[in-house]
Amino acid sequence: MKFETPAGQNPIDQLKVVGKPTDRIDGKYKTTGTAPYAYERHGVAPNQAYGYVVGAAIAKGSITRMDTAVAKAAPGVLAVISTLDYPKPLPLSQSNTAHLFGGAGVEHYHQAIALVVAETFEQARAAAALIRTDYARTAGKFDLAKEAPNAPLKGGSSDEGSAAPPIDRVGDFAKAFAAAPVKIDQTYTTSDESHAMMEPHASIAAWNGDKLTVWTSNQMIAWGKRDLAKTLSLPEANVRLDSPYVGGGFGGKLFIRADAVLAALGAKAAGRPVKVALTRPMMANNTTHRPATIQHVRLGATKDGKLTAIAHNSISGNLPKGDPETAVSQTKLLYAAPNRETYLKLAVLDLPEGNAMRAPGEAPGLMVLEMAMDELAEKLGMDPVQLRIVNDTMVDPEKPERPFSQRHLIECLRTGADRFGWSRRNAKPAQVRDGRWLVGMGMAVGFRNSMVMKSAARIRLERDGRLTVETDMTDIGTGTYTILAQTAAEMMGVGLDQVTVKLGDSDFPASAGSGGQWGANNSTAGLYAACTKLRETVAQKLGFNAADVTFADGKVSAGNRSVALRDAARDGAVVAEEAIEFGDLDKKYQQSTFAAHFVEAAVDAYTGEARIRRMLAVCDAGRILNPKAARSQVIGAMTMGVGSALIEELAVDKRFGFFVNHDLAGYEVPVHADIPHQDVIFLDYPDDKSSPMKAKGVGELGLCGVGAAIANAIYNATGVRVRDYPITLDKHLAGLPQVA
DSSP states (O other): OEEOSOOOSOGGGGOSSTTSOOOOTTHHHHHTTOSOOGGGOTTSSSSOEEEEEEEOSSSSEEEEEEEOHHHHTSTTEEEEEEGGGSSSOOOOOSSOSSOOSOSSEEOSTTOEEEEEEESSHHHHHHHHTTOEEEEEEOOOOOOHHHHGGGOOBOOEEOSSSOEEOSEEEESOHHHHHHHOSEEEEEEEEEOOBOOOOSSOOEEEEEEETTEEEEEEOOSOHHHHHHHHHHHTTOOGGGEEEEOSOOSOOTTTTSSOOHHHHHHHHHHHHHTSOEEEEOOHHHHHHTSOBBOOEEEEEEEEEOTTSOEEEEEEEEEEEEOTTOOOOOTTGGGGTSSOOSEEEEEEEEEEOOSSOBOOOSSTTHHHHHHHHHHHHHHHHHHHTOOHHHHHHHTOOSEETTEEEEEBSOOOHHHHHHHHHHHHTGGGOOSSTTOOEETTEEEEEEEEEEEEEOOOOOEEEEEEEOTTSOEEEEESOOOSSSOHHHHHHHHHHHHHTOOGGGEEEEEOBTTSOOOOOSOTTOHHHHHHHHHHHHHHHHHHHHHHHTTOOTTTOEEETTEEEETTEEEEGGGGGTTSOEEEEEEEEEOSHHHHSBOEEEEEEEEEEEEETTTOOEEEEEEEEEEEOBBOSOHHHHHHHHHHHHHHHHHHHHTOOOOEETTTTEESOOSTTTSOOOOGGGOOOEEEEEOOOOOTTTOTTOBOOOTTTTTTTHHHHHHHHHHHHHSOOOOBSSOOGGGTGGGSOOOO
C-alpha cells in the first residue's frame, strides 16, 4: 500500500479500540515470569551448552600469543574458540563500527577474543579464567578533552532521524552575533552513558546443516539477519533470528553484538546448540554506549527575546570508522533565527564503540541547548516559557518553504505552565526554601523527529473467526503486542481477545523494527495495510462491495445484510500480507514531535544533595494509539532523563582506556526512591501526513529536554549554574548559599 497523500477518514478513526488506555496483553506473561527471554528459551533447541566470552585486557594493540590448552582440558569443556583461529577479523557488517571477532588486533577494551563452551555455565566461566593471553600494547587515545582541539569536522547520522553535515551555515552568523544586544556564549559537557538495560545481550544458536537459527535479544530483526549473515559469510536465506521478547534495549540492541556471533561459532565448534550471555562489564565495554560531548552554544537576541543568531557546535569521540553524536541536529529545526551555524567534530578515540542510545543526538543536544536558552532568558529578564514562545516557528528555519506537518509546541508550553503552576515560580534563584531544602522550578522544550519507513505484516482470519498477526516487529517493553492487536481489532471489527500477535521472527514479514521512536507508527501502518487487503478479500468472499462494507462486532455488514466474519474462513484460513510504503510527504513536510517539560527540584542546603519533587511532560506526537502504554514510555524516558542529569556517567580510565564503573554497583541509575510522581499530558492532534494511523512516536520524545529542565530547576533552586553533566553535588556544593 502506498501512502502518498494525507490520510482521509478511515476505519482507525472509529477509535473503538485504538486510542483507548489498554492493558498490555503481554503483561501477564512478564509479571508471572513466563515470558521467554532469549537466554531462557530452554525448549527451542535440545541439549544446550553454555558459552562464556573472554574480553581483551587491553584497549589497543595486538595479541601475540594465546594459550588455550589448559582451558580445553578443564572439566566439562566442549570447545574453545580463539580470535587467533581467524587470521582476519570477521567481515564488518553494515551496522557495526567495531569488528566483533577475529584477528590479532585489539580495537577496544573487552573486545571479544575467545569463547569457552562447556556443559555448565560455571564450567565455562572457570575454564575461561585459565586462558593465558600475551599482548603487545600500543598507545591509545582515551581523553576527549585532550583530543578535541585537533578533532576534524565530520558530519553524521544516527540513522534514527538525527543527522547533520560537518558544517551548516545560513545567513551571516558572525555579523549577527556581534551586533546582538544580548548574547550567550558558553561551553557545556555531557558524559559517556551506558544503556544499562535489565536483560543482557544474550543469544542461543543452533545449526541444522548449513542453516543457522539464533534466538536472541534484538530490536531490529531484519537488520540483525542481514548483518549476521554478512559477518558469518552466509546467505541471508540460511539465517533465522527469533526475538519475541526483549528486556530493554534503548538502542543498544539495534545491531548484532558478540553474543550472537560467538553463539553461532560456538555451536558450530561444539556440534550442539550454545547459549551466550554477555556479563554486565562486557555490556558496558564490549557493546556500545552514548558518547560524551563537548558542546559550544552561542545565542544572540534582541532585547525583546527574538533570536537573531544561533550557533551550536559539538565535539564527540568514537573509533576510527564511527560517527559523531549528532547533538546539533535539533538546533537546525527548533527555533527561528535568520543567522545560523552548526557543526560537528569527531575525535578518534580508542574507547568502546559509540553508537545509538535512546534519542541519539537530541538527548545530549537538548540538555545543552535548553540550558543555554534558560541562561538567555535570565539575561533578558524574560520568562523562559515566553522566550520559547517568541521564537517558535511553523516552518523549517533553514527551508522556510517546508512547513511542519503539525507543530503545537506553544500549546504544550502554555498547557504545561498552567498545569504545573509555573506562575508561582520565583524568577530570582535561591529564594525559595522548605526547611533545609532550596527549591526551584525549571523547564525545557523536547523535540524529536518522526521517521517513516516501509513496514510489512501478515494477518490471517482463522476458521474460528480469530485473527493471527505475524510480523518481525519487536516488543522491547514498549507495548507493541498490544497496539498491533488494537489495530487489527479496530480494522476487522472484533474484540481485542480475538487477536493473537506473533512477533520477532525473521521468517515473518519484515517490519520497521524498534528504534528511533518509529516503531509504533510504522508497524501499525504496515498492519493497517495488511488489514485493508484482508477486508477486501473477506468482502469479496462474502459477496459484498468492499467500498460499502463495515466490520463491527464480529460481523461484516452492508445495507440491511450482515454476515459473521468467520464465515469468510469457512473453507480455510484467509490470509493477507502487505506493506506500507511511503511517498514524499515527509519531504514536503517536516514531521517532528514536541514536548514541554517542567520540573521542581530541591537541593539540600547543607549537603548539596539534589532531589526531584515533581515532573510534568506535555507531548504533541500525533494520535496516541494507547495512552496507557504511551504514558509508561514517557515516564520511563523522564526517569532516564533524571539519570542523565544527576547521576549517570561512565568513568573513563584515561591511562588504560576502559570504563571503570562497568556494573550496576558503580554505574548508578535512578531507582524508585529517586523518582516522584510524574504527570504526562498528550495533546490530541492526529497527523494525517504521517501515516494512515495519523500517529508519530513518543518513546524518545519523553527523554528529550528532561535533563535541561532538571538542570534549570537546580539552578533556580541554588543560584549555581553547573554546565557539566551529570550535576553531582561536588560541582555546586561550594557555591550554595550560606546556611549560617
